[in-house]
Amino acid sequence: MYALADCNNFFVSCERVFNPTLNGKPVVVLSNNDGCAISRSNEAKALGIPMGCPAFQIKNYTDPNKVVMLSARHVLYQDLSSRIMRILGEAAIDLEVYSVDEAFFKLPYDDNDCNHKLLVSLVKKIYKYVGVPVSIGFAATRTLAKIASHVAKKDPSCLDRVLGLTNQEHIDSILQQIRVDDIWGVGRRLNAKLLSSGIHYASEFVRLPKSFLQKIGNINLVRTQQELLGQDCMTINPVAIAHKSIMNSRTFGHVLSKKRDISDAIISFAQACAEQLRREKSAAISVTVYVRGDRFREDLPFYSNSCTIRMQSHTSSSIEIARHAVMAFNSIFRQGFSYRKAGVMVSDIKPIAELQLNIFNAEQEVKHNKLMSAIDGINRRYGSKQVVLAPTLTKGEWAPLQNHFNSQSKTLRFYSGMNPLYAPHINPVCTTEEEDQE
DNA sequence: TCTGGGGTCCTAGGACCC
């Protein structure tokens, strides 16, 4: 049996942990630049505000003063997420953290009642110690477990927020109620294709011939169908698989046209990629930079381009990666256009342990490694971005807008400063005192 | 006025090889 634990309205729930006055109110958490709704409370969902709704369109659904809009604080969410995962990890077998608010795992018992009891106790424990509501579904395959958790979350009669799909009759009746776009693996495009063929519900989807699924999708769609029929087609990956690429990109607070302003942003993104590589003890050899205009401004000529550079050897040096990113940027920057977004991606990533020192620049590599570990040490100790590459020393012209911080919650400044020293009612049962100190 | 960010996988098609 596989279980899927899924946090309810995760980002909003995190904000509520630190500011209970938000309970019962329609709340949305906004993406970077205060752009779109990326998490909604049940009250906000009830108003009809869709996922991804641009902030300025919220007024189309209700009086905007009635909705609390908050700028996102991913550092806070990540911290609460790790606490939740730690609690799950104490009971689960082969926990696979699938995203910031979801984890798959295997269940320990043969008996489904015992599994159910265990999961109910986990839901309660997480709520008590972290304050975030979680729903858990379990079934023979991950795709069915996903549906089970979906139902556990939505169905008001599911009081303990745990649902097992363990007998065929039950599965059949649930599949009759699940729309195809609620199936894990069916997105917008496939949904449209299925609807145009008259397929509306999962119960119809599971009866489609394989050849048809191959035609409209690919092998993964065939697997999805098998999974719904109870055949396990995916393996759990308990060990976090190393990243194949790391990306850092932002939409700027407003359009930019000066080359220097944009290259400052590029250097900042490159630094962030390099820092993540070093945290993951890995190095990359390819650097891709992309820039693009504002896709919503019809009054400005639109330009978008990207460039990939393969460096001499694998590296995680902020200096090397930023240097190549700027080279790539110089080759695609066109004077006279406006830019709204840019990003840096590093790829072809390998663990440092597998790499040999490149004989042509070994001396420089050793120097950079020393410098980078000194920088990382300082930033760990005194807060992120205390030491940065010179061009990114000041807040750039490109900085995104964030005007909606949850100001009532004082503890949040610790999180926004990347220094979670203190979390008020989070019981230290999940962490040792030393770890909290750290 | 205001419209996010970060990933993975699959497939088709082109380049190139013998």
Add this chain to the structure above:
DNA sequence: TCTGGGGTCCTAGGACCC
């Protein structure tokens, strides 16, 4: 009218996920 066969590798684009 006729225009080989069989590989591999790379890339771009499309689809999905959160």
